[in-house]
Amino acid sequence: MIYIIQTIVIYSLTYSIAVMGLSLVVGYSQIFVLSQAAVFGVGSFTYAVMSSRNITSDLLIVIPVAIVIGGLLSLVTGLPLFRLGGDYYIVASLAFQYVIIQGLVNWTSVSGGPPGLFGFSSPSILGWNITSNMDFIYVLVPILVLALGSLLWVRRMPYGRALVAMADDEAALAAGGVKADSLRVGVFVLAGTLAAVAGVLFTSFLNVASPGDYGISESILMISMVLVGGSRSLIGPFIGALFLSSLPYWLNLVNWSVYMTGVVTGVLLLLVAFFLPDGVAGLATSWVHRRRMHEQSRQASSVEPSLGGQS
């Protein structure tokens, strides 16, 4: 039992890191990305390759390497964002998803082909071997806190202010001297690097990396986590990751087949699209926001009744 809970926690934390940045991409750039799993997979293989070739299994080395590789890959796949707006990028990202994963499958000398790589040494940090589930949780939590802290920082700073503005009005943003395209590529790369980091952690935990695990359905699962939990919010991805990454366990608990995961995810997505456009986390934030709006317009109208007009 404790083992199951630990595993659920590890999955949830890992997926939280993987989709945290994506929620900013979906929330503020309003683009849907269907290639997140590919970057996640590239992060996985970064660890798998380095570890299986006995280069190193030290996370303090592998993670920075994955950040560089994942960042560059995201930069390349994000460049079309300068030309392709909104809906069209879905198609481009779908193409990237296939190219990257099929590329991995066919690059057998590195990836081991369809079966992938497995059975490599356990990860370590400065000589400390990370073996038990609790060890993993000790590693995951600070990384998560660091990632979350960075995103909160970005949101509080001028860059984040520009993101909020971009979601509302790109022309007014341009009149303010800020180019929306570069903001979009920026968050996209940030989201990709976090996914690559998560990929390293995921594979070092599972001890196996196979290209098939990072297919399109995995990308859909990741974007579902964002949508169910709530984009624009940083708590949203946690909720989404916690629930969707552990869905097979819950289904198992009520004696449903694991193959129902997709069905349940799909139904959830539909429900969210219809009833909770800002996801589960959006429930709380929209309530706070409405209160604030209400409070302020009440104040404004009581102070200056003659300055009505529409608002």
Place this chain on the structure above:
Amino acid sequence: MTAEKALVFSRAGHVSHSTGRDGGSSRLVARGLFKRFGSQEVIAGFDHDLEPGVVTGLVGPNGAGKTTIFNLLSGGLKPDSGTVTFADQDVTGRPMHVVSRMGLGRSFQDVRVFPALDCLDNCALYAQTVRETSLVRTLLMPRSTARLSGVSRQVATEAVEFVGLGSKKDNLAGSLSYADQKLLAIARLLAIGATTLLLDEPASGLDRRGVEKLMEVIRRLRDEGRTILLIEHNLDVVREMCQKVLFLDRGRVLAEGTPDDVFARTELAELYFGA
């Protein structure tokens, strides 16, 4: 507002031209602008030197091409032929985000404040430099970013106070009255350090008190020596604010002169009022 305070609006990092009474360095000049949308010739040869430190009115019936001229001048829209120079640089068809940083600010007919940001942040966004808007710097140089951000909030505070919204600076722009949103839109242009302001129908939709407040702000901008081009349908505002008027119809300037001269010409009044 004193001269030295006015300088805060054009801090280093924004290309800081003189906010100044000489104004010569940030002159806006349009030469032979033509623009056609499909078969429709919207702008048919627009030539104008915007006089520095002067409020110029751009009037004309709906569909005369006034907003198109704004789009051509402020960047983003490329003319089919002709050039726009600002501060002695060719800015023809250059992107709006570049042109606005040079000190040529524009407002929109439909206001377009950012409803989810408060007043201060609306202005701070316009005041923020390219450096502090860099994601890499935000992550790798947090302290310097925070310091720069503090400066732009300072600039923003001054801008918000200039238009008289100081007491509402923490209110979300979406919760402001329409009149206040219009003032905020002007404050944003001050925050970016605009020496030349293109204002698209700033008085439309305002009640008398709103118009009074707006004219007061424009008057003070003029007194500071800023250059203003104003699209406006409220002819009382034009008469009071503008030293010069351009009458535009079907993409051509039909008349140019003082408000009294231009409005005295009966054929223009007929065009304008459709009499």
